[in-house]
Amino acid sequence: MSRFRFLFIIADSWGPLGCTIPVARELASRGHEVKFAVFDFHGFINRSNDIIPALDAAQILRDEGLDVLEVSAPPLKLPGKVPTPKNFLLEYRAFQSLFRDYLIPYYEHWLKYAIPVFQKYDPSAVWVKDQVLAGAMASEKLGVPWATFSVHTGFVESDDSLPWTMGLSPPESGLERMRNKAMKWGMRKFRMSLDDVINEARVRAGLPAIEDALFATPVSPHLYLLFVAPEFEPPRASWPAHVRFVGPYCWDKPRDYAPPRSLERIPSDRPLVYATIGTLSNRMEIDFYTTIMEALGDQPYTVVVSVGAYKDDYVASRLPKPPDNFIVESFLPNSMMIPRADVLVHHGGAGTTMMGLARGVPAVAVPLNHEHLDFAQRLVERNCGIRIDKKKLSAENLRAAVGRIFKEPSYKQAAQKAKSELARYDAVRSCANELLGLAAGQYMAERRSIQATPAHLEVR
Incomplete structure (x- = not known):
């Protein structure tokens, strides 16, 4: 050979x-x-x-x-x-x-x-x-x-x-x-x-x-x-x-990465919402993080947020104190968090969207730029998620969308079907x-x- x-x-x-x-x-x-x-x-x-x-x-x-x-x-x-x-x-x-x-x-x-x-x-x-x-x-x-x-x-x-x-x-x-x-x-x-x-x-x-x-x-x-x-x-x-x-591609966890101790506090008896807007949009969209805090801070979920900044506190240092039901970390690999989540909130990025589908997790997508709009729309067409356009993003709309996915089992069922299709x-x-x-x-x-x-x- x-x-x-x-x-x-x-x-x-x-x-x-x-x-x-x-x-x-x-x-x-x-x-x-x-x-x-x-x-x-x-x-x-x-x-x-x-x-x-x-x-x-x-x-x-x-x-x-x-x-x-x-x-x-x-x-x-x-x-x-x-x-x-x-x-x-x-x-x-x-x-x-x-x-x-x-x-x-x-x-x-x-x-x-x-x-x-x-x-x-x-x-x-x-x-x-x-x-x-x-x-x-x-x-x-x-x-x-x-x-x-x-x-x-x-x-x-x-x-x-x-x-x-x-x-x-x-x-x-x-x-x-x-x-x-x-x-x-x-x-x-x-x-x-x-x-x-x-x-x-x-x-x-x-x-x-x-x-x-x-x-x-x-x-x-x-x-x-x-x-x-x-x-x-x-x-x-x-x-x-x-x-x-x-x-879908599959690597995002460096060899030297150690999960933060804060993740040990995630209760097993509450639904988990995982939120991320990737590693390129984070600095331009800091308002997204404050909106999700306002939207889900008083809800019966544990919310884990990755601000997508690897070895960088640019975003984290600019955020307010998170609500008690929030865990906010500078960097979390999607491959570690998405399988644990009941609902994803993300930007419609290619890697996050495809990994969410591959794991069968329904999503709320807030597309920010470029191909994010296309990926968010594909989620809607397959009933695997809800799209909120950036101009319509508010705490009220985001809270309602996450609540709807939890209440309507069709989203989870569609995401699970997508998972079976991607398994090949x-x-x-x-x-x-x-x-x-x-x-x-x-x-x-x-x-x-x-x-x-x-x-x-x-x-x-």
Whole structure:
């Protein structure tokens, strides 16, 4: 059997770690080599805007006994505070600036120092997080088989796909189909406005210009692994041949993590509500925590809240004293708390949503941004939870929604059905098998480039 060398290029947040750490261990157990490279996507933004948490993902990987390739790129001077838009249609100019003035220059800067490091390692195949455009460009430059992974299907468009991040249900009328078509056209026009900026960077890196560069650059034409399940996606006539659904990811508990002693106080004779809004939205949404305290502070439940800040007290230090029935901790692994919960309250994040379904726990979802709206709507469609849009979030509405889930058994029954459907997935084994096939040359395709590089994109 051939021994392959894999390079995993990830962003500095919990989701990419949760997707890749178990797969790296599985490949190593089969005799293959895996090294990581961390693109400090959030750390880069954090340097000028500390509302975005910075996670030392490289150190976590080392603590887990995994190898990290160091890309020693010197600091890149920033022209000001990096914008952090939450809705790309409503904050069009902020998104334009984010990519044009900050991310694209940083992608190019990082690439210059990363490529020699990767070439020296000489991987058999590369696996890249979809948000790391620089990692995708590096994979193309290396000329080896590469795969993308994602926790949502937003980059997989088709004629019958829904507009991404809008939180819509499948259309039931011709008018709704027309609305969806118009919304997707608008999104496409927005992406096209960035095509030249991204293609100019691609050409400078020695890569061809491509159509729909913002969406197409991060998606491998060879293999696309999705940590979701088609049973919980809006129906489509078909999916591209290179797409593989692998189900929920499962890792979020570092080796050195010790559960706080406060969890020993959870009574066994009271219902348990577990609340979290993940590890990226926490600093921007501190009001969420005060709202849940107001909503459930006098209710007959034990409420455990994770503010999602690993080795960081930024959020906890800004919260008021919690009610007597609350336990508030800076960081709690979902994998430890969700199985114990009777009801989840969360933001509709991919990992939390899918883990809640996999454990059969009904939820109240308060979507905050991006794909959260879509995941929250999928919960509603399957009767696995209740969605409260952020503008309608109040203590009264949240209290009523949690109470309704406890009172109406249909939510628990639907969540248990979802659990049985997801039981057939084994994301770790599936990813390892697919990546081995990739390294062995089973999945190869050529990216379709623009026929001729436009003159204004030529390297001068």
